[in-house]
Amino acid sequence: MYLNVKVRLCVGVMVAPANNGNPVRLKRELLKVIQKRLKGKELKAARSDWHSKRKPIGCGLTIHPGIGCPVGCSYCYIYDMGFSWQVAPYSLNGLQLVAALLFNKYFYPTKWGTYLAFGSVTEPFLPSVLPKTLEYLRAVGEYLGNPCQVSTKMVINDEHLDELARITGSKLSILVTVTSLSQYAHLERRAPHPLKRLELVSRLRSKGFKPFVFIRPLLPGLRVEEVDEIAELAKASGAYGIVVGNLRLSLNIVRRLMREGIDVAKHLKIDLGKLKRGFVDVRVDGALQSLIREGALKKGLIFLKRACCANTVSQLLSGYDDVVCPSLCFLNEQSCEKSCPARCRIRARGEPRHLDFDEVMREVLGSDEYEVEVEDHTLCVKLKRPLRDEKLASFALSYLFRRRVRFVKRF
Template sequence: MPGRKEIKSPLDAWLLKEEVAEELRKVLGPRRARRVAKDPHARRKPRPCGMTVHPGQGCSLGCLYCYVPDMGFPTKPRPYHLSGEELAYALAINPHVVPGRTLAAFGSVTEPFLPGITEKTLEYFRAVNEWLSLPCQVSTKLIIDKELAIELARAEPKLSILISATTASKAKTLEPGAPLPQERVVGGENAVRAGLRADLFLRPLIPGVTTEDDIRELLHLAKQHGLKGVVAGSLRLTQTNIRRLRSAGVNVNELMRLAGLRRPPKHETQVPVTAASLKEVVKEETGRQGLQYLPAACAANILSHGLNCYLCKWGPCGRPSPNVKEVEGSIIEFIKELLRPKDLEVISSQEGLRILIRVKVWGLNRALKSLRTYSYFLSDFHKVKVILESG
């Protein structure tokens, strides 16, 4: 196993990715490797929060606002069928994954710490961390006990933990299978004591359900239990969560109005509900409680791993700006190694939060085409926009 290597440049990441794929191909053997290559983890693109990793599929907590059933996943959760090594191989051959940089988000279509899923989650953290050094993040509504916290810190020492909550007062109705948020934050404290970073994930904020008092109480609890910051997220309406919320007495018509919907969305469609005024309350209250307001879940992951990110308008997040000259240097190194061009010219400029780099590679049209395939490597690594041109 290559182990955790220092990845300073796109070239380091590229070489590590090749090495890991090669080594894992030998470990798995050709038949297993061919089977894993067909898994969605080997192909799908990262979402804004990072590459979603599924240690399981489905969830039994039965939260009324959940959209996982609309995605076709069962209410009886099952662990994902890949082993840790198979998952690492799938990610190593996924063209969108950059070792050391691509954020890995666990828990989008399951609760990662349900009985029967926790072992798989830990196995995946170990594999993803040890083979590819991907910065991992997990969101949970369950209580992380002390033993689990220690195991998590061993598996991924910089793991970012998000403790999920929607409301303090109506949690029993909305999240019938989950422990109360007042208990979940104790799990966050256990993670903090084990040396991990934990943040509060106020998601989904539901207008008409989540109150200002809820927000104040949850933020106060977060502060008391050593959580560092707060991420706020919106509700997404689906065909079936509209039904479930309505049956619990929630004013669904108002939610549909906020989402711009006249009728429930069609099968599998998710429509976000704006919660701008609630988010403003969260922002204000976060400052008052001495917590950090984070624009998105990915920001918590970036901070937890001591990285920086300039990818979107909400940033930059994390450490200060990379040095333009260093970025240029590492991009030239990468191109030279990959293409061995006779001559190339790099033109760079800084626009807002991004560094734009135009690379002219003289007389290498075919090679340039293949380089374009790898341009995500350059852009994802430094959060720079790289424009490739032939001379």
């Protein structure tokens, strides 16, 4: 049955009210501007860089301000990916990163565009990486305006915090990682003490940021008392909430965790055959996740199950009251937290009004020969001619409009 049905037949060209109502056209125009500002060699490096090719994952498109990490957390997957204990800032400058993103077919600018997640194969606030992180955030803020997120367990000084606030207008989503209070000395030997990290949360809050405590990875066997204590300290430090995250396992990580006393094999059903072939993402849910949720909600904290949701909620708390999570996790009961203040499921119903709908449709489909019916959270697009890249068009429309997309072919 069709709920909230709206039919459109698009003819002729309509003018977008403003560029930011049409991230697809804005992307094209920005690329022209950036291409004039970079030298040929710089442009070539940007075009061939991985940032110009990667597809966004759950938390967004990962941005690497550095490569490698000397902290050596027992659960860290980067070493099994071939990254080193030595850290080096990333080779691109800020404008080159912007160019690389604009070359990326999966990327769109503006606050409705691609979520950017800083770190991934390094720690973005390491002293030698921080200047690059700041440079990238500045360039993204200046040219693109995308929602950005940093997850960290480093502690930075007030001067850097002020710079971060100046650059991002305190809209940067910051997740401060605390995985354990009792075992951190074994698991995160070279990282600052968790209490120091929680002090950072307080200072972030005082500068206007909307910090969350990030329990990632959520390790099996975390004790009830510790869960309570983390929630208590998160509240006391001024965190807005708690986000839990997956544990990525490889054979090496299992061995390291077992060595540190975390009996992964006892708590999780792991298929060793799969681990031999690479990584397996494990969500330690069920009882442990419910405990954390309960503890957080009891203290008046927001509880979330995904990093992208924390980015969405940070924007909401910063005054963008029309935000909706782009990975459509609100359509999945396992991923969406029902107490979340963002209420994406309600907002993402019916015809999308946050962008210039017809312009974006035409740009993405490359034609104005289509009809659209909006059915609850789904755009049902009736095509009258084949698309060059149907998967990409579906990805772009779904991401930008925050709706499921279904193509119906009529040719």
